Amino acid sequence: MEAHYIYISLAAVFGLFMAWGIGANDVANAMAASVGSKALTIKQAIIIAAIFEFLGAVLAGGEVTSTIRKGIVDTDLMSGDPKLLIYGMLAALVAAGTWLLIASKNGWPVSTTHSIVGATVGFAAVGIGINAVQWSTVGEIVMSWVISPVTAGFIAYFLYQSVQWLILRHEDPVARARRYVPFYIFLAAFTITLVTILKGLKHVGIDLSMMDSYSLAFLLAIIIATIGAFFIQRIEPDKKAEKKAAFHTVERIFGVLMIVTACAMAFAHGSNDVANAIGPVSAVISVAQTGIVSAKSTVSIWILILGGVGIVIGLATYGRHVIATVGTKITQLTPSRGFAAEVAASTTIVIASGTGMPISTTHTLIGAVLGVGLARGIDAIDLRVVSRVLVSWIVTIPAGAVLAIFFFFLFRAVLP
Amino acid sequence: MANVLANIFGSSPVKPLKKHINIVYRCAKQLHEFFIASIDGDWDKATKFRDEIGKLEHSADDLKKQIRLSLPKSLFMPVPREDLLELLLVQDKIANRTKDVSGIVIGRKLQIPPPIADQFLEFVDRNIDAAKQARTSVRELDELFTAGFRGAEVDLVAGLIEELDQIETDTDDKQAALRGALFEIEKSLDPIDAIFMYQVIELTGEIADMAERVGRRLELLLSH
Numbered sequence: 001m002e003a004h005y006i007y008i009s010l011a012a013v014f015g016l017f018m019a020w021g022i023g024a025n026d027v028a029n030a031m032a033a034s035v036g037s038k039a040l041t042i043k044q045a046i047i048i049a050a051i052f053e054f055l056g057a058v059l060a061g062g063e064v065t066s067t068i069r070k071g072i073v074d075t076d077l078m079s080g081d082p083k084l085l086i087y088g089m090l091a092a093l094v095a096a097g098t099w100l101l102i103a104s105k106n107g108w109p110v111s112t113t114h115s116i117v118g119a120t121v122g123f124a125a126v127g128i129g130i131n132a133v134q135w136s137t138v139g140e141i142v143m144s145w146v147i148s149p150v151t152a153g154f155i156a157y158f159l160y161q162s163v164q165w166l167i168l169r170h171e172d173p174v175a176r177a178r179r180y181v182p183f184y185i186f187l188a189a190f191t192i193t194l195v196t197i198l199k200g201l202k203h204v205g206i207d208l209s210m211m212d213s214y215s216l217a218f219l220l221a222i223i224i225a226t227i228g229a230f231f232i233q234r235i236e237p238d239k240k241a242e243k244k245a246a247f248h249t250v251e252r253i254f255g256v257l258m259i260v261t262a263c264a265m266a267f268a269h270g271s272n273d274v275a276n277a278i279g280p281v282s283a284v285i286s287v288a289q290t291g292i293v294s295a296k297s298t299v300s301i302w303i304l305i306l307g308g309v310g311i312v313i314g315l316a317t318y319g320r321h322v323i324a325t326v327g328t329k330i331t332q333l334t335p336s337r338g339f340a341a342e343v344a345a346s347t348t349i350v351i352a353s354g355t356g357m358p359i360s361t362t363h364t365l366i367g368a369v370l371g372v373g374l375a376r377g378i379d380a381i382d383l384r385v386v387s388r389v390l391v392s393w394i395v396t397i398p399a400g401a402v403l404a405i406f407f408f409f410l411f412r413a414v415l416p
Numbered sequence: 417m418a419n420v421l422a423n424i425f426g427s428s429p430v431k432p433l434k435k436h437i438n439i440v441y442r443c444a445k446q447l448h449e450f451f452i453a454s455i456d457g458d459w460d461k462a463t464k465f466r467d468e469i470g471k472l473e474h475s476a477d478d479l480k481k482q483i484r485l486s487l488p489k490s491l492f493m494p495v496p497r498e499d500l501l502e503l504l505l506v507q508d509k510i511a512n513r514t515k516d517v518s519g520i521v522i523g524r525k526l527q528i529p530p531p532i533a534d535q536f537l538e539f540v541d542r543n544i545d546a547a548k549q550a551r552t553s554v555r556e557l558d559e560l561f562t563a564g565f566r567g568a569e570v571d572l573v574a575g576l577i578e579e580l581d582q583i584e585t586d587t588d589d590k591q592a593a594l595r596g597a598l599f600e601i602e603k604s605l606d607p608i609d610a611i612f613m614y615q616v617i618e619l620t621g622e623i624a625d626m627a628e629r630v631g632r633r634l635e636l637l638l639s640h
Contacts, residue, residue: 322419377494378425
């Protein structure tokens with residue numbers, strides 16, 4: 001029994017550290033465009049991120065956490081020796097954390113999700129046996145890594161095209177923006193709330209019928225869009241600023257939308273990325289508490305809360321600086337462009353979270369930005385960096401795996 | 417920590433191009449005061465303006481090099497990189513011609529013959545107008561990029577370019593008239609001065625020619 005406390009504390013510490021890292025680094029990608037375009041101040045961005053990352057983690061983070069916890073490794077094989085799963089999951093956490101540290105020291109654009117999945121596959125395949133990996137699930141996950149950026153890219157492409165057709169290419173873009181932006185707000189709010197209601201609420205014990213879910217999402221989205229429309233009507237055109245930049249007022253109207261999409265991005269990010277930190281933790285805890293490997297138990301809500309808190313701490317301590325830095329570098333992502341990328345990315349991510357697919361939020365967002373670029377929306381995209389992302393995408397999986405194998409054997413040798 | 421999202425954005429060429437045409441226009445604008453000083457025979461003052469022209473031409477040149485370096489082939493942009501670089505090149509030539517003209521006048525202390533001085537100043541001003549119109553057109557690049565080179569913004573820029581063409585035609589007419597006037601009085605001038613006077617008129621007229629070519633380059637961007 002003594003040993004179990006060691007495992008649980010180790011897992012909690014590693015998991016918290018991982019969550020801290022996610023909050024410190026990755027959240028910036030979700031919030032930077034809204035800050036860079038001055039739709040939000042840093043302070044407002046931190047508050048929105050804290051609230052919605054936490055909500056996303058707790059309400060919609062369960063499915064992905066389950067996948068990391070018991071979808072990749074065939075836990076049945078380990079019922080004879082449950083400790084193997086504990087060593088493995090601890091090894092996966094440490095391996096992913098180590099790889100992320102190495103990568104960020106060298107400036108490699110690696111993904112937290114890819115690291116943790118690579119590490120989990122690694123310890124299971126080598127430490128336990130090739131059959132211990134549920135290869136069909138792993139195959140699905142890898143497919144989702146290809147599909148998610150592409151899907152986000154497509155959605156972003158069509159969204160930005162529609163903005164150009166409906167608003168930017170007309171002689172009265174301000175009037176048109178006033179008319180159409182509330183619809184985009186509705187669209188963003190509706191998709192996010194719908195997926196949350198469909199997939200998230202059962203984790204907090206509420207079960208709604210399909211019809212009720214749609215009606216509730218519709219109602220909430222109408223309310224949010226109406227509030228948005230109210231603020232949009234109050235925006236006065238700034239004639240002086242418009243002389244310098246004709247789309248100044250239009251961008252300010254889209255700025256209202258950027259507040260909504262920032263919430264959506266933070267929510268989506270929380271829902272998908274919290275699993276990277278607490279998926280392994282919840283596996284360790286459930287084995288350590290019960291002494292058996294069970295595939296039945298669901299993720300307890302307090303572990304999701306732990307992950308959410310970790311992310312928020314990371315955000316508050318370090319993430320604010322990263323948001324500020326990234327924000328100044330992505331000014332090309334003006335509100336009219338940024339919203340298209342963010343709605344596309346957050347929708348894709350939340351749907352992936354709902355189906356339990358652990359995807360890379362950053363890669364999905366990059367796919368969305370490329371989509372806006374293909375719609376001739378971005379002044380300049382550096383394709384060298386895009387290819388570096390592709391390379392690190394491929395390198396991360398074996399790297400995470402090798403490190404996890406090393407830590408797995410280390411833990412098996414030294415831990416009780 | 418290097419952030420991927422921040423790095424996939426290459427440096428946008430839009431603002432630097434606008435900054436470049438601003439410098440170029442300010443450079444060309446100096447010719448007005450420069451020629452007034454030289455017609456008055458105030459060579460100290462003229463030299464001051466000539467130095468200003470040199471400084472502005474130089475900083476336009478520096479910016480040109482900087483923009484070129486920040487536009488590697490790996491950039492994915494809504495319009496071809498080559499067209500933007502060509503635009504930059506013709507923008508820069510406006511400043512080059514300005515410097516050449518002022519150089520000849522200062523170097524030879526070339527006196528604009530009083531009988532054609534007013535007509536000549538008018539011609540210079542019209543060329544500056546062309547440079548200004550080129551600047552106005554290039555300033556719309558931001559909006560063009562945002563609207564994806566389609567729609568109302570394209571019509572607006574097309575209108576600006578048309579106006580630019582009219583100004584350029586006007587400078588051509590003025591140039592022909594000025595050459596005619598110079599021909600009338602050339603016998604009374606020092607022969608070498610007369611030859612250089614023709615050259616000064618020629619080079620000044622090229623300012624509007626280059627401005628018009630800026631318009632042509634922008635038009636090419638519009639057709640994408």
